[in-house]
Amino acid sequence: MIDTFRWLKEADARHxxxxxxxxxxxxxxxxxxxxxxxxxxxxxxxxxxxxEVSIQRVIVGTATSCGCTxxxxxxxxQSEWGTWRAMLDRCYQPSNPSYPHYGxxxxxxxxxxxxxxxxxADMGVRPGPKMSIDRIDVDGDYEPGNCRWAxxxxxxxxxxxxxxxxxxxxxxI
Numbered sequence: 162m163i164d165t166f167r168w169l170k171e172a173d174a175r176h177x178x179x180x181x182x183x184x185x186x187x188x189x190x191x192x193x194x195x196x197x198x199x200x201x202x203x204x205x206x207x208x209x210x211x212x213e214v215s216i217q218r219v220i221v222g223t224a225t226s227c228g229c230t231x232x233x234x235x236x237x238x239q240s241e242w243g244t245w246r247a248m249l250d251r252c253y254q255p256s257n258p259s260y261p262h263y264g265x266x267x268x269x270x271x272x273x274x275x276x277x278x279x280x281x282a283d284m285g286v287r288p289g290p291k292m293s294i295d296r297i298d299v300d301g302d303y304e305p306g307n308c309r310w311a312x313x314x315x316x317x318x319x320x321x322x323x324x325x326x327x328x329x330x331x332x333x334i
Contacts, residue, residue: 180216186225188214241287244294245280248303268296271304284308295319 180202183190188204191211195201200216206227218224222242251263252270274280283305284294295311296303299319311319 185219186222187230188219188224188226190219241281241284242277244287245274245277248274248294252303266300268300269302271302273305274303284310 180190181192185204187207191203191205193200193202193216194213201213202216202219203211204214204219204227205211206229208227208229210227210229212227214224248270250257251259252268253264254260255264257264274283287293288310291312292310293313293316294303295309295316297307297309297319301307
C-alpha cells in the first residue's frame with residue numbers, strides 16, 4: 162500500500178524544485194511555505210515586497226503582484242492570454258488535437274510573438290467577446306501583418322477549404 166503522506170511530500174518537493182525562481186507577472190517564486198492540495202508560496206514582487214501567495218492564483222494570473230499594482234482579471238477561455246496560449250499550443254504541441262492543421266502544416270509564430278507582451282502590443286485588446294484571432298492568409302504564419310481579430314463568420318469564410326474552392330472556380334472560368 163502506498164504511504165499517501167510520503168507520496169504527497171515527495172510530490173511537493175519535486176514541484177517546489179521545478180517552480181523556484183519562476184516569474185509570474187511581477188512575482189518571483191521563492192519557496193513553498195505549505196504544500197498539499199492548496200500550496201502557498203513566498204514570492205518577491207518587482208517592487209521588493211515579499212508575500213505569501215496561493216500557487217493556483219499565481220498560475221491562472223489572478224495574483225500578479227504584491228498589491229502594488231492592480232491584479233489582472235482572471236483569464237477567460239478566449240481572453241488575449243488564452244488566445245496566445247492556444248496559438249502556441251496549436252503550432253508547437255504535437256499532442257494538441259489541432260496541431261496537424263497548424264504546426265503539422267508548418268504554420269509558425271513569429272519570433273516577436275513568442276512573448277505575450279509583444280503579442281498584446283501588436284494585436285491590441287480583443288474588440289469584443291465574439292472575436293478571436295484569424296490569419297488572413299490561411300497558409301501564412303502568425304505574425305503582425307497576417308493576423309486580425311475576426312468574428313466566427315469572417316473566419317468561416319477564410320478557411321483553407323473555402324480558399325481552395327474559390328481558386329478552383331477561378332481557374333475553371
